[in-house]
Every structure is written in structure tokens, then in C-alpha cells.
Amino acid sequence: MMTLLLLLLFLCEAHSQAASKPNFVLLMADDLGIGDPGCYGNKTLRTPNIDRLARGGVKLTQHLAASPLCTPSRAAFMTGRYPVRSGMASQSQVGVFLFSASSGGLPPSEITFAKLLKDQSYSTALIGKWHLGISCHDRGDFCHHPTSHGFDYFHGLPLTNLRDCKPRGGTVFAPGIRLLVFVPLRLITVALLTLAALKWLGLIRTPRCVFLGLLLLAALLIGLLLGFLNYFRPLNCFLMRNREVTQQPLSYDDLTQRLTADATRFLRRNAKTPFLLVLSFLHVHTALFSSKKFAGKSKHGAYGDAVEEMDWSVGQILDVLDKLKLADNTLVYFSSDQGAHIEEVTIKDEVHGGSNGIYKGGKANNWEGGIRVPGIVRWPGVIPAGLEIDQPTSNMDIFPTVAKLAGSPLPQDRIIDGRDLMPLLRGQTQRSEHEFLFHYCNSYLNAVRWNPPNSTSIWKAFFFTPKFFPEGSNGCFHTRVCLCDGQYVAYHDPPLLFEISRDPRERHPLTPASEPRFQEILATMQEAVARHVQTLQDVPNQLSLGNLIWKPWLQLCCSSSGLSCKCDREKQDGRRF
Ligand SMILES: *[C@@H]1O[C@H](CO)[C@@H](O)[C@H](O)[C@H]1NC(C)=O
Numbered sequence: 223m224m225t226l227l228l229l230l231l232f233l234c235e236a237h238s239q240a241a242s243k244p245n246f247v248l249l250m251a252d253d254l255g256i257g258d259p260g261c262y263g264n265k266t267l268r269t270p271n272i273d274r275l276a277r278g279g280v281k282l283t284q285h286l287a288a289s290p291l292c293t294p295s296r297a298a299f300m301t302g303r304y305p306v307r308s309g310m311a312s313q314s315q316v317g318v319f320l321f322s323a324s325s326g327g328l329p330p331s332e333i334t335f336a337k338l339l340k341d342q343s344y345s346t347a348l349i350g351k352w353h354l355g356i357s358c359h360d361r362g363d364f365c366h367h368p369t370s371h372g373f374d375y376f377h378g379l380p381l382t383n384l385r386d387c388k389p390r391g392g393t394v395f396a397p398g399i400r401l402l403v404f405v406p407l408r409l410i411t412v413a414l415l416t417l418a419a420l421k422w423l424g425l426i427r428t429p430r431c432v433f434l435g436l437l438l439l440a441a442l443l444i445g446l447l448l449g450f451l452n453y454f455r456p457l458n459c460f461l462m463r464n465r466e467v468t469q470q471p472l473s474y475d476d477l478t479q480r481l482t483a484d485a486t487r488f489l490r491r492n493a494k495t496p497f498l499l500v501l502s503f504l505h506v507h508t509a510l511f512s513s514k515k516f517a518g519k520s521k522h523g524a525y526g527d528a529v530e531e532m533d534w535s536v537g538q539i540l541d542v543l544d545k546l547k548l549a550d551n552t553l554v555y556f557s558s559d560q561g562a563h564i565e566e567v568t569i570k571d572e573v574h575g576g577s578n579g580i581y582k583g584g585k586a587n588n589w590e591g592g593i594r595v596p597g598i599v600r601w602p603g604v605i606p607a608g609l610e611i612d613q614p615t616s617n618m619d620i621f622p623t624v625a626k627l628a629g630s631p632l633p634q635d636r637i638i639d640g641r642d643l644m645p646l647l648r649g650q651t652q653r654s655e656h657e658f659l660f661h662y663c664n665s666y667l668n669a670v671r672w673n674p675p676n677s678t679s680i681w682k683a684f685f686f687t688p689k690f691f692p693e694g695s696n697g698c699f700h701t702r703v704c705l706c707d708g709q710y711v712a713y714h715d716p717p718l719l720f721e722i723s724r725d726p727r728e729r730h731p732l733t734p735a736s737e738p739r740f741q742e743i744l745a746t747m748q749e750a751v752a753r754h755v756q757t758l759q760d761v762p763n764q765l766s767l768g769n770l771i772w773k774p775w776l777q778l779c780c781s782s783s784g785l786s787c788k789c790d791r792e793k794q795d796g797r798r799f
């Protein structure tokens with residue numbers, strides 16, 4: 223009798239434990255601004271599905287990306303740590319990976335939430351964009367690849383969606399091409415003309431080989447440029463399924479539909495086991511694209527079409543969760559890796575970047591517009607529906623939140639900067655555990671935010687700010703993204719202090735005259751910075767020049783025939799998985 227009781231007890235326990243392991247669907251948009259979704263106040267862009275998600279859960283209104291750029295922000299999201307800790311914050315001007323065959327990436331020593339969940343027997347998948355590297359030393363090691371970082375299944379774009387990925391979509395390399403090709407070409411032309419004139423006038427005798435040499439150099443530069451423009455797309459814009467290249471170059475035809483269908487297949491396949499799905503949209507980074515059903519339908523051009531198509535995809539995922547009766551046991555998170563890229567304006571003056579609402583700046587700077595992103599968390603029955611939380615939270619918080627809910631201990635051998643969100647989301651506390659948050663521009667500490675425990679004020683101090691151009695505009699339109707150092711920024715000593723809680727637009731820097739506690743507030747923040755800096759360790763720089771450049775021996779190419787990397791195995795594979 224006793225044994226039977228014990229057995230029953232044991233079975234109940236086992237059952238309740240299984241039932242208490244929630245599923246996770248983490249939806250990450252690219253470059254979506256906080257002013258874009260309807261639930262954050264947009265009246266003209268239609269995002270009914272994101273809005274539906276927000277109505278069913280908590281809407282965070284001070285949700286902060288750990289960095290205003292893709293690669294570092296995503297590294298922080300995956301690991302719960304500031305990107306400087308993993309070496310994923312650049313010390314130069316280039317802050318993200320631009321080539322698929324770079325050797326940098328999320329180091330194998332880093333622990334992602336996917337890895338923790340895999341160890342708790344979750345099925346794990348990443349569908350969509352990765353942008354955290356592929357291989358280290360040779361093209362077969364896949365040391366940075368999603369399948370080496372805890373994901374059982376990967377289907378998507380290992381690099382990122384760039385203008386150059388779309389035929390006639392333009393190029394993000396215009397400034398580099400100007401500097402490395404057009405400027406030298408102009409010099410060579412001037413030299414040739416001068417030499418020819420002098421020779422004609424009989425003033426000097428230039429040997430013929432000098433002319434020939436200059437002409438050859440010009441031809442070489444033009445050849446290199448044409449080669450680069452011709453090969454960039456197939457070599458960098460391709461889709462993979464696990465470790466196999468499946469479409470090279472990638473096709474934008476029904477791309478969102480294909481990835482969404484794959485995500486819903488993953489949900490169906492895993493309906494009976496705990497799962498983690500990270501659906502990392504290619505939308506709404508340029509190159510903008512959308513299928514026939516969405517093209518030309520929004521009120522906001524190609525950008526609006528892309529947002530509305532992404533919203534459709536969110537709806538598909540929510541519908542499948544409902545159909546499979548998994549909604550109540552699934553935590554769904556929706557966010558963006560950083561603010562909208564407001565400098566995205568084409569030569570034809572079409573706006574290709576989104577809206578950061580009332581906030582200043584955008585992608586690539588640490589004004590609120592660059593880092594304050596949409597943040598929605600839904601878990602019916604556990605997290606109250608319709609709640610709005612204005613406390614500072616970070617995309618690094620997903621790591622400890624997900625780990626704890628899945629029953630995984632946190633790694634003890636490293637600093638985790640994220641904090642468990644559940645007490646805040648459940649309404650068990652009114653305060654975020656983040657007293658201080660540090661805002662980096664690449665590897666430079668740009669600003670600090672203080673959320674004092676004894677007050678409702680939230681302070682933000684900038685050590686430098688980007689120099690907007692043209693002056694008075696809201697971005698760095700000359701460089702297309704704001705840069706983090708040197709002539710591109712203005713340094714502030716004393717730091718530029720704002721009371722973010724009263725002045726979220728960051729329009730009125732405080733002075734000792736306007737804020738009597740000016741010195742005291744800054745002193746507390748400086749002390750916090752000093753403590754924070756002491757916790758940083760020297761780690762290999764994953765975005766060093768050597769780790770950023772194209773390394774031919776790392777290049778993935780799906781065909782072994784000659785120089786063309788071309789294949790399309792998307793369809794045939796779809797049936798296998
Ligand atoms: C809504 O989004 C579009 C596209 O980003 C933008 O142009 C518009 O200004 C936004 N509206 C508001 C009220 O923010």
C-alpha cells in the first residue's frame with residue numbers, strides 16, 4: 223500500500239515537473255524601431271499579430287538592447303553578457319561581420335541559453351539570421367555556427383541580409399569603394415594626364431613603361447572592384463540547413479513564407495517535447511523584400527511592406543501554438559536587436575528605415591532610439607495580460623529568465639549581466655534588478671543608466687555622443703551609421719546628464735544649476751562605472767581586422783565546379799525535415 227502511494231506520488235511529481243517545463247518561442251526582428259508596431263503607438267503601420275501578442279502579455283516600454291548593432295546585440299542576447307565580455311565588441315569602426323568567410327564569431331567557450339536548454343533535453347532550433355560567425359580555422363570546423371552553440375537545428379542566413387544580397391539593391395560598401403578604388407583611380411587619372419601634357423610640351427621625357435604601369439594599376443583596381451561586386455552576393459548571401467549550404471545565392475522569393483513554414487514544422491514535430499524556437503527574422507534590415515501578397519500594400523513603402531509581412535509571420539506562429547494547444551505552456555518573446563536605422567534613405571530618397579517614435583537617434587548610437595526596442599513577453603495564465611512595465615530591462619535578461627524556467631542552473635564560472643525577468647513580469651516586484659546598465663558603442667563605454675532603488679528618477683549620463691550630420695538632423699547621414707570614436711564623436715567632461723524618466727527624448731541636458739544633486743548623481747554613476755570596468759577581462763577580439771577580413775580558405779561554396787558557387791536545394795530538403 224505504502225509503495226503504491228509512494229509510486230503515485232512519484233508519478234504525480236514527475237508529471238507536474240514535465241508540465242512545468244515551458245516551451246520558448248523567441249522572436250527577434252532586425253532593425254525594427256519602437257515606433258513601428260501598432261501596440262507602441264503606430265497608427266498607420268498594421269501589425270495586428272504583434273499587437274495581439276502584446277494584449278495577451280506584458281509590454282515593456284524601457285526594454286534595452288545591449289548594443290545598438292546586430293552582431294554585439296545578438297551576442298549579448300544569446301549569452302546574457304555584455305558583448306565586451308565575449309570579445310564581440312569591435313575596437314575599430316567596423317562593428318559587425320560583413321563576410322561569411324571571416325574567422326571571428328561567438329567563441330566556443332561562450333554558453334548560450336540554447337546550450338543550457340539542450341542540456342535540459344529541450345529540442346532547440348534557430349531559424350533565420352545568425353550573424354555570429356561560422357568557422358575559426360578551416361571551413362569544416364563550424365566553431366561559431368549555431369549547431370556548435372546549442373541549436374539542434376539551424377535553417378537560415380549565417381551572415382546578415384545586406385543591400386548587396388539583392389540584385390540592383392545597392393551596396394553597403396560605397397564608402398569603402400570610394401576610398402579604396404575611386405580616390406586612387408582619380409589620382410592615377412590626374413597623374414596620367416599631367417605626365418602626358420608635360421611630355422607633349424617636351425618638358426620631360428617619361429619612359430613608356432611608366433604610362434603602362436599606371437594604366438595596368440587602374441585596370442587592376444577596376445578589375446578588383448568588378449570582381450568584388452560580382453562575387454560578393456554568392457559568397458556571402460546564402461542559406462544553410464544545419465551545416466549544409468542549401469541555396470547559394472539566396473533567393474528572396476517567398477523567403478519569409480519558407481522560413482515561417484519551416485518554423486511551424488519544427489513546432490509540430492516537437493509538440494510533445496519541451497522546445498526552444500528562436501525565429502530570427504531577416505526583416506526589416508535592408509535589403510528590403512516582401513512577397514507578392516505584401517508588396518505595395520502598406521502605407522509606408524517597401525519598409526512598411528516588410529514589417530507587415532513579418533507581422534504575418536508572427537501570426538502564423540501564434541496560430542500554430544493555438545492549434546497545437548501549446549499557447550498556455552509557451553513563453554513567447556518578441557523584440558528587435560536594436561532601434562530603426564534612420565539613415566537608410568536610398569539615392570532616390572525612399573526611406574528604407576523605420577521609426578523610433580519619440581526617441582532620439584537610432585541604430586548604431588546609444589540615444590534611446592538606438593537601444594530602446596519593442597519588448598513583449600506572453601505566457602497566458604502565468605504572466606498577466608495587458609500589463610505595461612516601464613522599468614529598465616535588457617535583452618540580456620532573456621538568458622537567465624529562460625534558464626531558470628527550464629530548470630537549468632546558471633554557469634558559475636563567469637559573470638552573467640542579465641537578470642531574471644519573472645518577478646517583474648509576474649508583478650511580484652515593481653522594480654527591475656538593474657540598478658545600473660552600461661551602454662557600449664562597439665567596445666567603448668558610451669553611457670550609463672542609473673535606476674536608484676530609493677527614487678523614481680532614472681538617470682543617463684553620456685561620456686560621448688555621436689556628431690550628427692547634417693547638423694540638427696537625427697542621424698549620421700554622411701557615414702550612413704554613426705561611428706564610435708575619434709572625429710565622429712563629441713566627448714563630454716563632465717558627462718552629459720539626462721533624467722530619462724522625465725526627459726525620454728533626451729532634449730535637456732542637466733547642469734549643476736538645473737539639478738542641485740548634479741555632482742552627487744554623477745559621482746555615484748562614475749563609481750559604478752569604475753566597479754564595472756574592474757570586472758572586465760582581456761579576451762580575444764573577435765572583430766579585429768584579422769578576424770573580420772575575408773579568408774578564402776573559410777569560404778563555403780555548395781558546388782565544387784570551378785568558380786561559381788551556385789545551388790538550390792531548398793525545395794528537396796524541405797521534404798526531408
Ligand atoms: C509608423 O511607422 C512608419 C514606418 O516606420 C513611420 O513612417 C511613421 O512615422 C510611424 N508613425 C508613428 C506615429 O510613429
Ligand SMILES: *[C@@H]1O[C@H](CO)[C@@H](O)[C@H](O)[C@H]1NC(C)=O
Pocket residue numbers: 674676677746
Ligand atoms: C538614494 O541612495 C543613494 C545611494 O544609493 C544616495 O546617494 C542618495 O542620496 C539617495 N537619495 C535619496 C533621495 O534618498
